[in-house]
Amino acid sequence: MTTELDAVERARVEALAKVAAAATFAELAAAETEVLGKRSVIVELRKALGGLDAEGRRVVGQALNAAMTEIGDAVTDRRAAIESVERVARLETERLDLTEFSPRRRRGHLHPFTAAWERLEDVFVGMGFQVAEGPEIETEWFNFGALNFPAGHPARESQDSLWVDWGDPGATLLRTHTSPVQVRTMLAHEPPIYVVCPGRVYRQDTPDATHMPVFHQIEGLVIDKGISLGDLAGTLDSFVKAFFGGAFSSRLRPSYFPFTEPSAEFDVRRPDGSWLELGGCGMVHPNVLRAGGIDPEEWSGFAFGFGIDRFALTRHGVDDLREFWSGDVRFLSQF
Template sequence: MLQDKITQYTEEIKQFAPTSSADVENFRLKFLVSKGIVKSLFDEFKTVSVEEKRVLGMVLNEFKQFAEKTYQEAHEKFGANKSQAQKSEGDLTLPGQGLKLGSRHPLSLVRKEIVEIFKKLGFIVSEGPEIEDDWHNFSALNFPPEHPARDMQDTFFIKKQEGNDITLRTHTSSVQVRLMEAGKPPFRAIMPGRVYRNEAISARAHCFFHQVEGLYVDENVSFADLKQTLFHFVQELYGEGTQVRFRPSYFPFTEPSAEMDISCTICKGAGCQLCKYSGWVEILGCGMVDPNVLDNCGIDSKKYSGFAFGMGIERVTNLKYEIKDLRLFSENDVRFLSQFESEII
C-alpha cells in the first residue's frame, strides 16, 4: 500500500542523523534523484484510484517537502563545514579565485597610439619635469615678462621669486626648450605629458589635462613639411578620408602660426553639437619655430629652422571615442572605464 510506504519512509527520514557529507550525499541519492524513492512513490501514485488520490495527494506532497527540507538542512551543515575546512587546510583541489582583468584608460590608449604614429616618422619621445621655472615655461619661448600671452595660460604659481617664478607647467613646450638646450640639431621628438592651468572644471575644461607636443628642427625645414606630417598623422589616427584645414593663428613661440581643424568624426561634416554645426573641429595648434626661440636655446636661427605642434589628448580622445564630458577621464568611475576592457593592449 502507498500509504504504508509513505509512513515507513517518513520514519526513516526522521531517524536520519548524518555525521559526514558522505551521509548527506547518500541520502540525496536514495530519496531525491530521478530514480530515487520520492520519484518512485509519485509514479505509483498515478496508478491508485481517484478516491485514494484525493487522500494521498496532500500526504505525498508533504513527504516530498519533508525529504527535501531534511536534505537541505544537512547539506548546509556539512557542505559549508567541508568547504570551510578545505579552505583552512589549503585544499589544492578547490577552484582558484579568478582575478578580473582591468582595462587601459582611454587617455593611455590614445596617447600610445599617437606615440606609435610619430615613432614611425622617426620622432623620439622626450619628457621633462611638471614643476618648471619661468625660463623654460615662458621666457625661452618668447614670452616677455609683461607679455599679455602669459595671461592666456592661467598659471598655477608655486613660488614667486624675482626673475624666475616656479610654476606647474602650462604646456609641454618646456620640454622642447630643455631638449634644444641640451643637444644639437637635428631634433625630431614628441613630448607627451600632463599640464596644469587654473581653469574652472566643466564638461569642456579641466585644471589639469594631457598634451602631446612635437618638434622638428633641422636645416631647410618648411611649413610644407609641417603640413604633410600632420596630414599623415590625422589619416593614421582617424582614418583615410578625414579632411584637414589650417587656419592662421597666433602663438608667441611660432611664426607663422596656425590651428588645424579636421572634419567632425561624429557627424562626418554634416554639423552637430560637438562641432557647433560647422562640420569642423580644432584639434591642435602648430607653426614654424620662432627664430627668437632657437636663439634663446643656443641654436643658430640663420642656419636652422623647424616646426612645432601641440594637441590636447583629451580633445583627440573625445573625437575618437565620442566622449562628451572631460570630467569622466579623471573621476575613475568603473562603469565608464569598463567600456574599454576590449581595448587592453
C-alpha cells in the same frame, strides 16, 4: 575425423559466444583464459592431434588454427568495444556546464587617456619621431621667457597659470603647455631634432564638462636644415591620415602664438566635409631657436601641439571630462 572436426566447430561457436558475452575488461580476460588458455577446449583438441593420421592432423589442425585466429580476433574486437563504452561512461562523469562559471580573476583596465596617449605616440614613432619628456613644474623662463613671451605679455601674468611657492614669486609654475620641453630638448640635443612631447599640463580652469585644471597635450618639434611651412603642412597631413584614416585631410589657417611665426591653427577635414579644430602650430620663432642654443640662420623648424584627452572623449562617446578623473571603477572598467 568427422568427430574431431565437429568438436572444433562446437568449441569455436562456444568460445565466440563467451567472448561476445563479456561486458567488462575483467569478464573478457576470464573468457579469454577460458577459451584460449592452457586448459581450454581448443588447446585440449590441439594436444589430441597427435592421435590422428597425417591427413586427419592436417585437416583438423587447419580447422583449429582458423578457429584460434577467429577467436583471437573476436577478443581484440571485443576489447576495443568495451574500451569505447568505458570511455564514454568515464567522459560522461566529467561533463561540465561551461556557463556555470564566475571569473575569479578579472583583467585590469588601462586608463583611456593612456590608451589615447600611446596611440598618438605610436603614430609619431612610425613617422620617425622620438619621444621627449620634461618636468610638470617649470621655471617661468622655460614656460614663457624662452618661448618668446615678452615680459608683461598678458598670458605670462595671467591668472590662467597656477604658480607655486618655489623660489621668488612668479619664478615657478605648473607648466601651462608642453612647449617647455621644446627648449629643453634643443638645449640637450644637437639638431636634427624630430621629437614629440606628450605630457600633463595645468591651467587655472574650474572643472566642468569640457575643462579640467589638469589635462594632457602632445607637442611635436622638428628642427633640421631647410624645414619650411610646407614641411609642417605635409607632416600634419600625414599624421592626420595615419591617425584618423586616409579619407581625412588637414588645412592650416593663419593664427598667432608667441613661440611660432608664421603661426597657424590646424583643422582636420572629416570625410563628410565637416571640420574639426585640432590644435596650433607654426615655424619655430627665431627667438625660441636662439633660446635653445640653435642658430636660426643655419637651422629652421616647426612645432605643433594639441590636446590628448579629447580623443578619449570622442572615441568612447563620453560627454563629461570629469568622469576620467573620478577614479570610479564603474567608469574605468568599461575600457
